[in-house]
Amino acid sequence: MATRKSAKKSNASADELKQFYYDMLLIRRFEEKAGQLYGMGLIGGFCHLYIGQEAVVVGLEAAAKDGDKRITTYRDHGHMLACGMDPNGVMAELAGREGGYSRGKGGSMHMFSKDKHFYGGHGIVGANVPLGAGLAFSDKYRGNDNVTFTYFGDGAANQGQVYETFNMAALWQLPVIFVIENNHYAMGTAQKRSTSSPDIYTRGEAFGIPGEAVDGMRVEEVKAAGEKATAHCRAGKGPYILEVKTYRYRGHSMSDPAKYRTREEVQKMRDEKDAIEHVRELLLKGKHASEADLKTIDKDIKSIVNTAAEFAKDSPEPAPAELWTDIYADA
Secondary structure (H helix, E strand, O other): OOOOOOOOOOOHHHHHHHHHHHHHHHHHHHHHHHHHHHHHOOOOOOOOOOOOOOOHHHHHOOOOOOOOEOOOOOOOOHHHHOOOOOHHHHHHHHOOOOOOOOOOOOOOOOOOOOOOEEEOOOOOOOOOOHHHHHHHHHHHHHOOOEEEEEEEEEEEEHOOOHHHHHHHHOOOOOOHHHEEEEOOEOOOOOHHHOOOOOHHHHHHHHHOOEEEEEEEHHHHHHHHHHHHHHHHHOOOOOOOEEEEEEEOOOOOOOOOOOOOOOOOHHHHHHHHHHHHHHHHHHHHHOOOOHHHHHHHHHHHHHHHHHHHHHHHHHHOOOOOHHHOOOOOOOO
C-alpha cells in the first residue's frame, strides 16, 4: 500500500476547512448512496458518479458569489449539491420520481435549478460549452459582474465547438471560466492517447485566453485558482481557463468495469492524494477538530443522504400526463 504524503500547513481558516470537509463528504456519501440505489434498480439509465473529484466543484463554489452561474456535463450530481440544491430533490430526480428537480423526467443528466443558477447537466459531450458562453453573454449584456463556471472534461476538450466558443468568448470578452475537469480518462481513453498537448489549458493561448493548471485534489488550491479566475472575469478582462487535474475512482459510468487502468493505480491515488483525507488530516493536525467531531459530521451527512434516499423511494412516479407537459414554452 502506498504511503500518504504528509499534509502541509494550509492557508485556509479552520472554518473554511470544516466547510470544505463537510461539502466534499456530502458529495461522496451521496454518490455512494446513488451507486447503491442504482445497483438495486431504483435508478435507471446512465449514472456517472463524482467520487474522487469532489475538491474541484467545492473549491470553485467557495470562490463564487450570489448570481454566478454554473453549467456542466453528465457527471453533475456533485455540482448540484455544491451550489446548494436540495439532496432530496436531486436523489428523487435520479430515481425518476415526481419530487425531483425536473419532476422525474430528466434523470441524472438533465436537472436544473433557476434558484441556484444551475443550468444542467448535459448529455452531449461538449455541447454545454457554448451554452455556458451564452449564459456569460447575458451577464455581459446586463452589465453586472457575475461569472459563469462552464465545466467540461478532458475528452470534451477535443470537440470543435469548444474552440469555436473560445474564439467567441475572447472576441466578446465574456465573463466565463472554462473549467476543464481533467480526470485523465475520456471514458476509457487515457489523455496521452487522445490529446496532443500535455496541458490542455495552453490551447487557449491561440485565442488570447489566459489560464493555468491546478491540482484538483487539493481543495484550497482550487479555491485560490478560482478566486484568481473570478477576479479576472469580474474586472472585464474576458474568459479564463482552469485545467483542474483530478481523478475519478469509479468507472466512467455505472456500466463501466474500468479495465483500462489497474486497481493499483486507483488505490495509489486514494492513498496518496484523496482530497477529503487531505482536509481531514489538516483539521486533525491543526487541532481544528477531533476524531469525534469528524465522526459526528459523517453521521449527520449519512442521515441527510439516507433521508434523501427514502424521500426518493416514497415519491411517486410522474403521472402519464406529464409526457405532454414542458414541451413548449409559453410565448
